[in-house]
Amino acid sequence: MEIGVYSFGDVQRDPATGKLGSTAQATRNLLEAIQLADQVGLDYFGIGEHHTYEMPASAATVVLGAAASMTKNIKLGSAVTVLSTDDPVRVYQQFATLDALSNGRAEITAGRGSSTESFPLFGHSLNDYDELFAEKLDLLLEVNEKESITWSGKFRPALNDALIVPRPDAGSLPIWLATGGNPHSSVRAALLGLPVAYAIIGGQAARFAPLADLYRRAAEQAAIPGAPVKISIASPGFIGDDAAKAKDLWWTHWHAAMSSLGAIRGFAAPQRPHFDQDANGGGALFVGSAIEIAERVVNLHRSVGHMRQFFQMDLGQLPQKDFLRSIELLGTQVKPLVDAELGIAKPQ
Amino acid sequence: MRNDDVKTIGILGAGRVGTALARRAVAAGFDVRIATSKPAADIAFLLEIMTPGAKADQAETAISAADIIILALPLSKYRALRPELFAGKIVIDAMNYWAPTDGILPEFEATSSSSEVIQAYLPDARLVRSFNHMGYHEIDEEARSPGDPDRRALALAGNDPQARRVVADFVDRLGFDPVDAGTLAASRNFAGGTPIFGAKLGRSEMQSLLEGKARALSTAGSDA
Numbered sequence: 001m002e003i004g005v006y007s008f009g010d011v012q013r014d015p016a017t018g019k020l021g022s023t024a025q026a027t028r029n030l031l032e033a034i035q036l037a038d039q040v041g042l043d044y045f046g047i048g049e050h051h052t053y054e055m056p057a058s059a060a061t062v063v064l065g066a067a068a069s070m071t072k073n074i075k076l077g078s079a080v081t082v083l084s085t086d087d088p089v090r091v092y093q094q095f096a097t098l099d100a101l102s103n104g105r106a107e108i109t110a111g112r113g114s115s116t117e118s119f120p121l122f123g124h125s126l127n128d129y130d131e132l133f134a135e136k137l138d139l140l141l142e143v144n145e146k147e148s149i150t151w152s153g154k155f156r157p158a159l160n161d162a163l164i165v166p167r168p169d170a171g172s173l174p175i176w177l178a179t180g181g182n183p184h185s186s187v188r189a190a191l192l193g194l195p196v197a198y199a200i201i202g203g204q205a206a207r208f209a210p211l212a213d214l215y216r217r218a219a220e221q222a223a224i225p226g227a228p229v230k231i232s233i234a235s236p237g238f239i240g241d242d243a244a245k246a247k248d249l250w251w252t253h254w255h256a257a258m259s260s261l262g263a264i265r266g267f268a269a270p271q272r273p274h275f276d277q278d279a280n281g282g283g284a285l286f287v288g289s290a291i292e293i294a295e296r297v298v299n300l301h302r303s304v305g306h307m308r309q310f311f312q313m314d315l316g317q318l319p320q321k322d323f324l325r326s327i328e329l330l331g332t333q334v335k336p337l338v339d340a341e342l343g344i345a346k347p348q
Numbered sequence: 349m350r351n352d353d354v355k356t357i358g359i360l361g362a363g364r365v366g367t368a369l370a371r372r373a374v375a376a377g378f379d380v381r382i383a384t385s386k387p388a389a390d391i392a393f394l395l396e397i398m399t400p401g402a403k404a405d406q407a408e409t410a411i412s413a414a415d416i417i418i419l420a421l422p423l424s425k426y427r428a429l430r431p432e433l434f435a436g437k438i439v440i441d442a443m444n445y446w447a448p449t450d451g452i453l454p455e456f457e458a459t460s461s462s463s464e465v466i467q468a469y470l471p472d473a474r475l476v477r478s479f480n481h482m483g484y485h486e487i488d489e490e491a492r493s494p495g496d497p498d499r500r501a502l503a504l505a506g507n508d509p510q511a512r513r514v515v516a517d518f519v520d521r522l523g524f525d526p527v528d529a530g531t532l533a534a535s536r537n538f539a540g541g542t543p544i545f546g547a548k549l550g551r552s553e554m555q556s557l558l559e560g561k562a563r564a565l566s567t568a569g570s571d572a
Binding site for chain 1: 452542
């Protein structure tokens with residue numbers, strides 16, 4: 001099974017001085033994290049597009065492009081690209097360029113995204129939320145199929161036999177459809193012949209097992225030749241040398257992140273018992289020691305059958321040293337334990 | 349309608365909330381029908397896997413057959429509902445207004461209780477707001493038997509006292525402690541931005557929060 005990391009490029013706080021770092025420093029920290037993830041043998045690193053001071057990863061492909069030249073094996077992707085407010089042609093060109101520079105390691109994960117700052121930033125209306133995503137995904141998939149395309153839609157000028165380059169060596173890029181669990185999205189991924197990326201950020205992770213079943217059975221019915229029927233899972237997670245200390249540390253950062261999100265979205269900040277419920281057993285927060293997290297990943301694999309799981313660790317201004325230690329433990333301890341249980345991931 | 353006459357639940361919407369409520373309602377022994385804007389045949393496959401035991405239906409027949417109807421569609425689509433079908437029906441509004449995904453809808457910007465807009469649109473429905481302040485996965489995961497110390501509370505509010513009693517009984521049968529917050533105007537006390545929204549609360553905590561809110565409202569009213 002593939003194991004990886006994702007980040008929104010969070011700004012970090014110096015634990016000694018309490019001072020918040022700069023967005024530029026956060027960007028350099030992100031690059032350092034990707035390099036380490038490659039060195040410790042992790043399979044995937046994804047950057048999630050955000051546009052806030054706390055989460056400044058607004059230009060993921062620039063960071064991934066820098067990472068491409070400093071890494072050897074790790075796959076580099078988005079988690080997610082907010083496709084609704086971007087131009088699919090430009091998204092494709094950037095990821096195809098990344099693919100060329102990284103010798104075939106680029107992936108796109110397209111989603112609506114749970115944050116909506118990019119709508120006013122790029123002049124789109126939230127009233128077109130669903131329609132924008134559907135049209136842009138359609139264009140992105142077409143660009144991935146053909147190097148010259150003729151296309152017209154509602155939200156961007158028509159294309160007439162337009163050449164879109166560079167082209168990936170493999171002929172096309174892996175494009176994943178991200179979803180937070182709406183059943184219609186799983187069916188949509190299957191009907192489009194796309195692999196699906198589930199974001200499981202709270203509650204019991206195995207509740208996605210029926211969705212995975214729905215996705216696989218819909219893909220079976222759609223029977224699209226050559227379509228990759230694959231599931232990945234993105235979830236919050238953090239690994240420390242000691243399980244209890246890891247949970248105590250990460251609770252403060254997760255709580256800070258959820259409190260500021262709650263203030264924006266109008267939900268009550270979660271309490272410690274809520275965290276403990278989700279950070280143990282079958283819960284969606286994969287926080288603890290390497291042995292514990294490996295066991296929990298294997299258990300989830302037995303019910304969902306995913307081929308990749310990747311973790312968001314640097315929430316709520318987690319210090320860089322803890323982020324890096326967690327990546328190291330994920331690569332050097334969790335991954336070998338998962339491999340020992342499930343067998344080494346086949347190259348995809 | 350007596351509480352024990354409730355047999356059929358019609359759910360409009362097959363997203364995360366609609367399917368979670370359907371699973372709980374099937375588990376509680378109700379006859380459950382689900383309808384979306386698509387033909388019943390188009391969602392039958394999805395429901396067979398996600399909500400075993402619930403039937404795919406058309407909106408019109410699901411509403412007509414249902415003793416309780418649950419609105420679990422995206423709020424921005426509410427104008428697709430046909431008001432005449434809801435006359436005299438007990439309707440649970442499980443929706444919330446959230447501009448970042450619904451888009452800016454002026455009628456909801458102007459009120460702190462989205463359910464009052466829905467009631468105005470469905471004037472002859474006996475509307476009760478509930479289930480809106482609990483995460484969809486908690487509907488699946490946190491249902492408990494009566495008397496369980498970990499049983500979570502669900503607030504409800506509506507202008508028809510008998511409809512509130514029927515919905516309270518339904519909430520109880522689904523695995524939660526119902527707490528009657530009063531008329532529909534009081535539903536703003538458990539909408540987004542309140543300490544109840546998204547919080548894990550038992551019955552007595554919920555009651556004291558709602559009483560505090562009600563006092564604050566009446567004080568504010570007398571000052572005005």
